[in-house]
Each structure stands twice: as C-alpha cells, then as structure tokens.
Amino acid sequence: MPQPPPPTQTAALPDSGRGVPRLIRDRRWWLLPLALWTAATGLYLYIHIGQIREQTLEVALQGARNMFRMVVLTRNWNASHGGVYVPVTPATQPNPYLDHPQRDVTTTDGLQLTMINPAYMTRLIAQMAEAGTGVSFRLTSLRPLRPENQADDWEAGALRRFETGLREFSSLEVGPQGMALRYMAPLRVQQSCLACHAKQGYRIGDIRGGIGVSQPYAPIAAATRKGIVETVAGSIATFLGVAGLGWLLLETLRRRWLELAGKMQEVEQAQVQLLQSEKLASIGQLAAGVAHEINNPIGFVNSNLGTLKEYNRQFIELLEACRAGRASEADFAAIEFDYLKDDVADLLRESQSGLARVKKIVADLKDFSRVDQAEWHAADLNAGIESTLNVVNNELKYKADIVREYGELPPVICVAAQINQVVMNLLVNAAHAIEQHGTITVRTGRVGDEVWFEVADTGCGMAPDTVQHVFEPFFTTKPVGQGTGLGLSVSYDIVRKHGGRIDVDSQPGRGTRFRVTLPVDCAAATA
Numbered sequence: 001m002p003q004p005p006p007p008t009q010t011a012a013l014p015d016s017g018r019g020v021p022r023l024i025r026d027r028r029w030w031l032l033p034l035a036l037w038t039a040a041t042g043l044y045l046y047i048h049i050g051q052i053r054e055q056t057l058e059v060a061l062q063g064a065r066n067m068f069r070m071v072v073l074t075r076n077w078n079a080s081h082g083g084v085y086v087p088v089t090p091a092t093q094p095n096p097y098l099d100h101p102q103r104d105v106t107t108t109d110g111l112q113l114t115m116i117n118p119a120y121m122t123r124l125i126a127q128m129a130e131a132g133t134g135v136s137f138r139l140t141s142l143r144p145l146r147p148e149n150q151a152d153d154w155e156a157g158a159l160r161r162f163e164t165g166l167r168e169f170s171s172l173e174v175g176p177q178g179m180a181l182r183y184m185a186p187l188r189v190q191q192s193c194l195a196c197h198a199k200q201g202y203r204i205g206d207i208r209g210g211i212g213v214s215q216p217y218a219p220i221a222a223a224t225r226k227g228i229v230e231t232v233a234g235s236i237a238t239f240l241g242v243a244g245l246g247w248l249l250l251e252t253l254r255r256r257w258l259e260l261a262g263k264m265q266e267v268e269q270a271q272v273q274l275l276q277s278e279k280l281a282s283i284g285q286l287a288a289g290v291a292h293e294i295n296n297p298i299g300f301v302n303s304n305l306g307t308l309k310e311y312n313r314q315f316i317e318l319l320e321a322c323r324a325g326r327a328s329e330a331d332f333a334a335i336e337f338d339y340l341k342d343d344v345a346d347l348l349r350e351s352q353s354g355l356a357r358v359k360k361i362v363a364d365l366k367d368f369s370r371v372d373q374a375e376w377h378a379a380d381l382n383a384g385i386e387s388t389l390n391v392v393n394n395e396l397k398y399k400a401d402i403v404r405e406y407g408e409l410p411p412v413i414c415v416a417a418q419i420n421q422v423v424m425n426l427l428v429n430a431a432h433a434i435e436q437h438g439t440i441t442v443r444t445g446r447v448g449d450e451v452w453f454e455v456a457d458t459g460c461g462m463a464p465d466t467v468q469h470v471f472e473p474f475f476t477t478k479p480v481g482q483g484t485g486l487g488l489s490v491s492y493d494i495v496r497k498h499g500g501r502i503d504v505d506s507q508p509g510r511g512t513r514f515r516v517t518l519p520v521d522c523a524a525a526t527a
Contacts, residue, residue: 024254034243041239045232052227057181060220061170064183064213067137071125071211072187075118084121085113095120097145119146122211134177134216139187141209155184155212162186162207172217179217186210297358304347311344376523378411381419381451382444388423389442392431399431400440400457407445414498414522422491422502426455426514429488433459433512446520450500454515462506470504499525 023029078084085105086092094104094114103115116124122139130136140151142159151159158169170183189206389402396402412419430440438458445452462470471492495502499519506512519525 021257024250024257027254030247030250033246037239037243037246041235045235048231048235049228052231053224056220056224056227059223060181060215061183064170064181064215065168065185067129067135067213068183068185068211071122071137074125075122078116078118078121083115083117086116088112088114092116092124119149135213136215137211137213139209139211144209149209151209154182155210158184158212159186159207159210162210175214177216179221180214181217181220182212182214184210184212297353297355301351301355304351308344308347375417376413376415379414379416379419381409381412381453382406384416384420385423385442385444385453388420388427392424392427395428396431396440399434400438403439403441405441405443407443409444409446409451410520412451412518412520412522413524414518418494419498419518422494422516423453423455425488425491426516429514430455430457430459430512433457433461435460438511449520450517451520452515452517454513456511456513458511461508461510461512463508467504467506471502497526498522 023032083100088094088104092114095117098115098117098120100115100117105113105115107113119139122137126137126139138149140149140155140159142151142156144150154171154173158166161169168183168185170181173180173182175182186207187209189204189208385406386404389396427440427442434440434457440458441456443454443456470488472489492502495516495518499522501517503515503517504512505515
C-alpha cells in the first residue's frame, strides 16, 4: 500500500518559549555543563600535576641511577687493574685500611706512589662531586672496614631491604642542607673484591654494601613548579575559552530556538486558521445541500400548518355557532370528524418529525463547525461519523448508496470536531470520485489499543503516481476552480497530530479506500 509523505507536525504554542527544551530555555541549567566542565578541568589538573611531579622525580632518579652506574663502572675498571697508583699528595694520602704488600712504591726517579683501590677511589671522587655540583654519593656498608663508611639509619634500612631482594631504594628526606632526594642501590661481591674483603667472610654475589646518591630537592622542586604553573595557566586559559565559547554557542542556540519556536507558533496559528477556513469552505460547498435538506421538512411543515389553520378555522366557526345557538345538524354533518381527527394527528406527527429532522441537521452542523481545537475529550466515533453523514447527506444521496458497517468501539480521546472534518473530507472526495451512481461503504473497527475507520467508494480510482501526491497541499485532480487541494492535506495533518496514520489503497477503475487508524487515547499518544 503506498505510504503518504510525512508532513510537518506542529504543536500549539501559547508563547514563544514553549517547545524549547528546558536546558536551552532556562539559563540556570547551563550551570550544569559548566559545573561538569569545571570538575573535568579540576580532575585533569589533579592528575596532570601528579604526573608532572612523578615525571620530574623520575628524571631526578634517573640521574641518580646514571651516577650510580658511572661510579660502579669506574670501580670495576679500577678493580680489573688491581688498583691504580697515584702520587702521594696532601689530599691523597696512603689508605691506612688497605692491607696490601705493595700499597706504597717509589719510582726509580724517587717519586712516591700509593695504591688507590676501588673503595678509596669512590671516596675521593665523591668529595670532588659534592664540591662541584652539590650532588653527593658515598660508599656504605653494614660491616665497613673504614668507620666513616658506617651506614646511617636511612642507609641501614635500605641495605636490609636489599638483602630481601629489593633492587633499589629512594625517598625524599630532610638533610643538613634541606630537603634532598636520596637514592641507593646495592654493591655485590665480585672476584676482584675478595682480595680485600675475603677476610670479612664475603662470598661472590653477597651484598657487601651500597652506594648512596643524594641530590638537593630544590632544583627538582623548581622544575616541578615551573611545569605546574605552565599546566595550570594553560588549563585556566582553555577552561575560560571553552566555557566562554560554550556559553556563546548556547546563547546563540537559545535565540535561534526561540525564534524557531515563534515561527512554529505562527505556523501553528496559520494551520489552525487554514483548518477552519477549509472547514468553512467545505460547509460553504455543502450549504446548498444543507439548505435543501432543511427546506424539505420546513416545506411540508409549512404546508401542514396551512391545513391545520384551515381545520382550526372550521372548528372555531362551528364552536361560535354552537355558542350562539345557531348550529344545526347540517353544520355538524358538513364536518368529517373522524377524518379530521386522524388527519390532524398525522399532520402533527409529520410536522414534529420534520422539525426534529431540522433540529438534528442544525445540531450536527453546529457540532461540525464548532472551533474547539484544544478540546480533548472522550468521543463516540460511530456517532460522529453518523453525524457527519447527516450533514453531507444531500451531497451523497444522489451519487451513492451508503453502506454502514460499524464495529463496537470504545470512547476515543480526541478532538471530535477535527475527526469529523476528516470524515467529511473523505466522504465528499468519495462522492466526487463516483461519476454516475455507486456505493460508499463506511466501516469501523478496533485492533488492540487502536481504532480505525475507513471510507471506500466504487469510483474511478487513482493511478499510483497520483496516489503518491494526494496528501500534498494544493494537489488536486479536479478542474481549476473546483477544488482547493487542501482537503486531504488538512486531513492528513489532523490524523498525524492525533498520533494516528492514514493509508490509501486505490486502483484505476476499481475505486479507492482510505483507512484512518487512531490510538484509543490520542491525547496520551501525542503528549
């Protein structure tokens, strides 16, 4: 079955703000995304500042690791040569803790040399490094040969951790020069170490001690602060830029949405006026037929009143004659009382029936043309269809026989006058589609939570390309001046606004069938 093109749906707006989402209309709601953006920025700063601190500290630790590796590499070189000899100076005196038969030697030219073993060399290099860079390192052990190499509390704790398998240890500690980063890694006994330390009971692979590196934390803290300041400044600039741009976009969106809501209101008002105009135009087209439907009963009521007036005159004359004593048997014989009694009753009954017919037509016409666009109430769909049939009866009776096949329907929550408008448009279209004389069948039924009604005719039908356009505004197959082309378009809009659908099935030469399906509670379906 061909599907009609979806028309634009609009809703009545009492003011330009209606229909605009609350998040857009009320600026107070904009504080919610602003708060979320603030929280996201704060979370980013918290995480990123933590990462800056970790990365800066990691860089400093990597420097300490590199220094440790260089010291170890230098010690290994020294040990691989069995120690090195240097001239004796006031700063480089013979190592009293080095027990070696060739610790001190004199060259052939009389220069005194002393052996520098790895431990002594480490001590001398540490003194030079501390004096030049402020970074210090020292060799320490839990069982040192030199008392000055005795481990302090922090170093002792690190050495004990090494014995449990820890590979390195670091922390921030308060020292004589302020906060410092301390790092320490273990020294394991190698073959070259046993020459001096075998007597202490060490074996290859044992942890003999460690080298601790200490560097001032102030440069690290300065680098950290610089990174944090740059990050905070950039984040604040980004936060303000995004917040300002977002607010500007929301304000622009709000204005555009309000403008659109105002235009939608104007369109809705125009649509309401169009609906009423089309209804009045339809009534205008049916005015002659309605007038004929009213004139017929009024005509015979008027005729009956003339006859009753004549009967009344005869009765009055007879009563006057009786009062004056002038009435004779001939006067009574001239009046056929039995006939008058039956005829008067018939005339009154016909007149009452005619007046009831007029009253019904007027009431149906009044209900049909009433402007009650906002009145949603429970309506009897079958009764509304019957009322509409009564209004358009003169338009239909000369073109088609009306077949009614009503099913049992529950009350439908709808705007009854608008649904009647749809029924009338379908009925009139069906009549116009019948060239000679045919049949129009009106059916109703219910499926689940939906009700339906359909109008089928035995007219000329429509080609598929025509069916595709029947719901478009101003589309008509009638000659110019004989139709507005708005009837089915308005009907389609009404059905869609009630949350329903309208389908058409037509074939040339086989008639057309329109089916309208509505939810039982149209108001809830469109809420």
